[in-house]
Amino acid sequence: MSDQLDELTLIDRPEKSRPLGVLFWVCVGWVGLNIVGAISANFLPLPDPLYQNYSAINVGPGLHHLLGTDDLGRDIFSRLVFGSRVSLAVGVGAMLIGFGLGAPLGMLAAYRRGRFDGIFTTFMYVLLAFPAIIATIAVLSFWTPRALVKIIVVIGLASVPLVYRVIRTATMGIATKDYVVAARIQGATDTRILLKELLPNVAPIGVSFLLIGIATVITLEGALAFLGLSVNPPTPSWGNMINESRTVLAQNPWLVIFPSLAMCLFLLCLNFIGDRLRSHFDVTEVKL
């Protein structure tokens, strides 16, 4: 008997999930470093990111200014550190709104099914068909004056349908599993099933999508800033810095290279972490 049980478990045991690997932890470290830098920027021994030193314009990387200065003599490194705050704030803030609204709705719809699900899903798919980035540009260009909070709210709301879809699909895969059905039959309350059975299983999918979502939002904010539709200068942000560098591309290429590197590295790490988590938890690829 015990031998048979052993066979059963052996046959049905899924393949071992891949280990996360060194690169994963390097990425986690880099993202962590950026977050710490953004939070503690005020306390770090950095020059004022807005201070214009006209005696040191467009200097290259060096001892005095680690990554050089821009065309107004502002310290690039300091602006990068302070600029990461905007990207992080928008990325995290917008996803908080997106998940705060989209995730509970998606879980509820997948669990309840029926009319509730039908109405919400149709509604969300209608919104999803609407090109989010164009909607964002439209609203932000009319909703003046621009402010960080408005940007966060607009992008956050625009991401709700996508989050809804991902979470609903993920929950539906789990809600039909035997142990959930069993819990239901045994008379567990809805709240209990949602929180104890579904949430722990949807959470890994949610987290990996959250990271990739943050990366997507940061890209979007960068594009808006590049178009001059995000926070107003002189507030530094990665996108703003790249936008400002356009006019001095020939004279000072560092001005575009450093913020680009900062942004791409950060995005790469976020995507990598999200992707690894996803395959670690064996979640099929969600189209963004």
Add this chain to the structure above:
Amino acid sequence: MSERLLEVRDLATTFATAGGPLPAVGGVSFDLDQNETLGIVGESGSGKTVLSRTIMGLQPRTNVTVSGSARLNGFEVVGASEEAKRSIWGTEVAMVFQDPMTSLNPVMRIGKQIDEVLRVRLGMDKVAAKARAIELLELVGIPSPVERYRAYPGQLSGGMRQRVVIATALACSPKLLMADEPTTGLDVTIQAQILNLLDRLKSQMQMSVILVTHDLGVVATRTSRIIVMYAGRIVETGSTRDVFQHHRMPYTRALLESSPKVANRSHTRLQAIPGRPPNLMKLTAGCAFAPRCAYATERCHRERPELTVTESPGHAYACWNPLPTTRGVS
């Protein structure tokens, strides 16, 4: 004496899986003559599909090792390149797959799927291929073949699809037809129709057929010889009569007793085989059936029995404690 078409010697197929090597077929030898029909029976997972695909050289292209030999009309399949095997596929040997729901391309009209073979393998032109394809559809009993030619697989029932697969397999008049559980996915009345169709086509087209099934009732009247497989090996083989009436291997009996049609006929009680098939990754040195066998002795767990021939030509079994012979009793 009819001529030898297929010679299989020590054929073994091992998959490299995440959990280690999986010997799905572990050393199988048998012969097949022209115009002969051979049945291969065994429980699900006994390696029937893997064996029949390996004989064709149709195993997956990666993570698999094949050893031994399978000579088909003089062509050595084991070790042959994909290009070389292509020259026998369709023309020498063709296959009817287990599940007609997944074995046709869902986005290609069925006519095109038959045309394709005719044009690529026989070099027919468009018009001739189409005419022949419609003929073939008619041959396998598809009503209004001219209209059906343009249908997509999704528009046909399972039985109709299996007929299309058979038509595709017959397109180049192969010498050997492998039918891998051709009726498992179909309901009972359709099953008989498809099997009768195969019977008719076999004599009409002068083919040899290997009929793979887990249901002994299916092979009882249609094959001249039977191979019983367990855990990737032959455990008993012989003429259909010998296997049904004079079997010596306990697993063969268990299989017979679990088959509704056969069991009813011999007035025995229908019995499921107790226990489950072995985990192929954890096979012991002994008889693979030992954990489930009522006759198992200590030796069975230690040593694997080889095939032992009986006085009846072609009849052999692999068992340390064979059932008493019933020959000459009746």
Add this chain to the structure above:
Amino acid sequence: MARYLTRRVVMLVGIVFVISVGAFYLIHLLPGDPAVVILGTGDSPQNRAILFKELGLNKPIWDQYFIWMRNVVHGNLGTSFISQTSVAGTIRAALPIDLELIVLSQILAFATAIPAAMRSARKPDGPLDRVLGATSFTLLSIPPFIIIVLLVLLVAIKLQIPHTGPSSYVSLTSDWLGNLESLALPAFTLAIASFVVYYRVLRSDLIATLQEEFITLARSKGLSSRRIMWRHAFRPSSVALLGTAGVNIGGLLASGFVVQYLLAIPGLGYTLIAAIAQSDYLLVQGIVLVVSVGVIVINFLFDFIINLVDPRISRE
């Protein structure tokens, strides 16, 4: 099929209605008197009178919507009081540039993504697949606006290739070769962004398709690998590719805005950003409306094509 089509059309009409209300309402998002906002620097008693008559500004908001909608249906998107030109005319002049850009970039993207995915899928985890996988993953993390800036820095400024830098757009009618040169970097940038998505989607779909039983059956017919890859594997997988391409259109247009903005290519994107900078809100509204409806309609067409290619969908 007919039922499916009706359902899609009803949905299409619904979405377009929602978009039109949204676009109409944009003007009312602005703080203060819409007339003042719309007129901007063109505020004069005569213009004000024209505007009130055209938009019915003294009527209830739903009436205003219907007046506006009637004009839109007749192709009249209003007249910008800032540039003194018709909004529809400005859009008509700019739109072909966006279309050319999209067509060029999509040709490039498909021509590279399809062979790359086919090769990757043939030997998953092989050397080529690993290289392409890592490359596409890295490119996925580089936003188009960074790609174009870096390309301009390298090609236009360091290598000094003519027609590739900012403000060097050549129109198609004046010099087609120069036009191609001036659109090369933008098209390439958009192509990279599309390539990454197409390659990844097609690769994973192909790998799944190649596991299917009908592929083994095709092998057993003695068909060549080439034929199996294209006829039997690519065709079912192309459905996923088409679907992705349809969904991708919105993002593609937005990336188009970015490259036009940097290089001052006078397409819709450049015109839009310029209009925003000049507070030319009627023009902004017109562009938003045209682009949004355009994206939805293109999405719809893609759905329709997918339906034709794949007989499975409409029957399910």
